[in-house]
Amino acid sequence: MTSLAVRSIESGYGEVQILWGASVELGPGKLTTILGSNGAGKTTLLRTIVGLLPAWKGNVLLDDRDVTRLSPHEKAELGLVLVPEGRQLFSTLTVLENLEMGSTPKHARATMRATIDQVFGLFPRLAERQTQLAGTLSGGEQQMLAIARGLMSKPRILMFDEPSLGLSPLLTMNLFEIIRRLKRESLTMLLVEQNVQMALAVSDHAYVLERGRITIEGPAREVRGMEQVRKSYLGL
Amino acid sequence: MSLEALLPSAIDGLMLGFVYGLAALGLTLIFGVMKVINLSHGPIIALGMFAVFILFSGFGVNPYLGVLAAALVGLLLGVAIYFVAVDRVINATELTTLLATFSVNLMIIGVATVIFTTSPRSIDIDLGALRAGNVTILGTHGVAVAVAILVAAALYGFLFRTRPGKSIRAVANNRAAAELMGIDSRRMLALAFGIGTALAMTSGALLATLFSFTILSGGTYELKSFVIVVLGGLGNPTGALVGGLVIGLLEGVLTVFIPVAWVPVVEYVIFVAVLLLRPAGLLGARA
Numbered sequence: 001m002t003s004l005a006v007r008s009i010e011s012g013y014g015e016v017q018i019l020w021g022a023s024v025e026l027g028p029g030k031l032t033t034i035l036g037s038n039g040a041g042k043t044t045l046l047r048t049i050v051g052l053l054p055a056w057k058g059n060v061l062l063d064d065r066d067v068t069r070l071s072p073h074e075k076a077e078l079g080l081v082l083v084p085e086g087r088q089l090f091s092t093l094t095v096l097e098n099l100e101m102g103s104t105p106k107h108a109r110a111t112m113r114a115t116i117d118q119v120f121g122l123f124p125r126l127a128e129r130q131t132q133l134a135g136t137l138s139g140g141e142q143q144m145l146a147i148a149r150g151l152m153s154k155p156r157i158l159m160f161d162e163p164s165l166g167l168s169p170l171l172t173m174n175l176f177e178i179i180r181r182l183k184r185e186s187l188t189m190l191l192v193e194q195n196v197q198m199a200l201a202v203s204d205h206a207y208v209l210e211r212g213r214i215t216i217e218g219p220a221r222e223v224r225g226m227e228q229v230r231k232s233y234l235g236l
Numbered sequence: 237m238s239l240e241a242l243l244p245s246a247i248d249g250l251m252l253g254f255v256y257g258l259a260a261l262g263l264t265l266i267f268g269v270m271k272v273i274n275l276s277h278g279p280i281i282a283l284g285m286f287a288v289f290i291l292f293s294g295f296g297v298n299p300y301l302g303v304l305a306a307a308l309v310g311l312l313l314g315v316a317i318y319f320v321a322v323d324r325v326i327n328a329t330e331l332t333t334l335l336a337t338f339s340v341n342l343m344i345i346g347v348a349t350v351i352f353t354t355s356p357r358s359i360d361i362d363l364g365a366l367r368a369g370n371v372t373i374l375g376t377h378g379v380a381v382a383v384a385i386l387v388a389a390a391l392y393g394f395l396f397r398t399r400p401g402k403s404i405r406a407v408a409n410n411r412a413a414a415e416l417m418g419i420d421s422r423r424m425l426a427l428a429f430g431i432g433t434a435l436a437m438t439s440g441a442l443l444a445t446l447f448s449f450t451i452l453s454g455g456t457y458e459l460k461s462f463v464i465v466v467l468g469g470l471g472n473p474t475g476a477l478v479g480g481l482v483i484g485l486l487e488g489v490l491t492v493f494i495p496v497a498w499v500p501v502v503e504y505v506i507f508v509a510v511l512l513l514r515p516a517g518l519l520g521a522r523a
C-alpha cells in the first residue's frame with residue numbers, strides 16, 4: 001500500500017497564485033476527500049500533484065520519495081493516476097483503445113487482458129460498447145470509461161476529480177458503490193467531489209480547502225459533524 | 237493533343253497521384269498530431285531524391301533499396317528535427333512553429349545547394365513497360381504505385397494496430413490525458429514527426445525513380461502536398477490519399493487540354509476555391 005504526502009504546495013496559473021501552501025496526506029489504503037467551494041483550488045491541487053501544473057514551492061512525496069518535478073507520465077508509471085475532471089477521454093479512439101491506453105505503465109501491460117475483463121465486470125456497458133468511439137458514448141458511459149481507463153493503469157494511488165459531475169442519481173450511486181469496492185481492496189484514493197454528503201460518508205479522512213489553504217482536517221466522521229462544514233458544504 | 241491521349245494520360249496521372257498522396261500523408265500526419273505545418277517538407281522530399289541518387293550513382297545501390305534507406309534516414313532525421321527545432325516551440329502559436337520549420341527548410345536548402353549544386357540529376361533505371369492499346373505503363377511507375385500503397389497500408393496498420401500507433405493517436409486527440417495515462421507524449425510527438433518525415437523522404441525517393449530533379453524540386457511537391465492536404469481536410473490521412481489521387485488525375489487529364497505550365501494555375505484555383513467553400517476539405521471534418 002502506497003502513501004502520498006503533499007507538503008506546503010504553492011501553485012497557480014501564470015501570474016495568478018491559487019494554492020498558498022496546502023498540505024495533504026493520504027494514508028495507505030485509505031480514502032481521503034477534499035472539500036471546498038468552487039475556486040478554492042481543488043482541481044489546481046490535483047493538477048499540481050500529478051504534474052500537469054508545476055509546483056512553485058513545496059513537495060509531493062510518493063512513499064517518501066520526492067516526485068514533485070516528475071512529469072505526469074512518469075508519475076503514472078509510478079502508479080500515481082488522476083481521473084480528470086470532464087473525463088478527458090480519447091474521443092477519436094474506441095472504448096477498447098481507450099482502455100489499452102490506460103494500461104500504458106509497464107506494470108499494467110502484462111496483465112492488460114485480465115484487467116480489461118475486470119473493468120468489464122465492473123462496467124458491463126463498456127463491454128457492449130467496446131468497438132464504439134469514445135466520443136459517441138453517453139455522458140454516464142463516458143464517466144464509466146474515464147474511471148475504467150484509470151483502473152487499467154493498475155494505480156497505487158487513484159485520484160478522482162468530480163467523478164459524479166453530470167451523472168444521474170442512479171449512476172452516482174453506482175459510482176460510489178465502485179469507490180467502496182476499490183476501498184475494500186485497500187486502494188489509496190483521493191476524492192474531490194461536489195456531492196459532499198456522499199463523499200464524506202465513504203471517506204476515512206477529510207480536508208477542507210479554502211482560498212488555497214487547508215483550514216480543516218480530520219477523520220471524515222468528525223469533519224461531517226462540524227458546525228462550519230454542515231453549514232457551508234452540507235447545507236444543513 | 238487529342239482525346240485519344242486522354243486515357244493513357246489519366247492513368248499516368250492517377251498513378252503519380254499515389255506518390256503525391258504519400259508526400260501529403262507525411263504533411264497531414266504531422267499537422268494532425270501536433271498542429272504544426274511543416275515548412276521543411278519540400279527540402280525533405282528533395283533529400284529523399286538525393287538519398288537514392290547518391291546511393292545509386294555513388295555506390296551502385298539498387299534504387300529501391302535506396303528508397304528503403306531514404307525512409308530510415310527520414311525517420312531519424314525527422315526525430316532530430318523535432319528535438320532541435322520543433323519541441324522547444326511546440327506549445328507556441330502557429331506562426332512560431334511555421335518559422336521554426338521554415339528555418340529548417342532554409343538550412344537544408346542552403347547546405348544541400350552547396351554540396352549538390354542545383355544542376356539536374358536523374359536516375360537511369362528501366363524496368364520495361366506494359367502496353368495495352370495506346371496505354372503504356374512504365375515499370376518504374378508501377379513499382380512506385382505498389383510501394384506507395386504498401387507504405388500507406390503499413391502506416392494505417394501502425395496507427396490502428398500497434399501500441400505506439402494508438403499512443404500517437406491518443407496524444408493527437410488529448411495530450412494532457414495521454415500524459416495522465418503514462419504516455420510519454422514528447423516521445424510520441426517526436427516519433428510522429430519522424431514518421432511524417434520518413435513519408436516525405438520515401439515519396440521523394442520514389443519520385444527520383446520517375447523524373448529528373450534538382451535540390452530545389454521539393455518545393456513543387458511541397459506546394460502540391462499543401463493543395464492535396466487542404467483538399468482532403470487538414471490532418472486527415474485518408475483525405476490526403478484521396479486528395480493525391482484527385483490531383484494526380486487532374487494533372488494527367490489537364491495536360492491533354494492545356495499547356496503544362498497552366499496546370500498549377502488550375503490547381504491553385506481549386507485550392508483557393510476549397511478554402512473558400514469547404515475549408516474543412518472535401519471529405520469534411522477530420523476523421
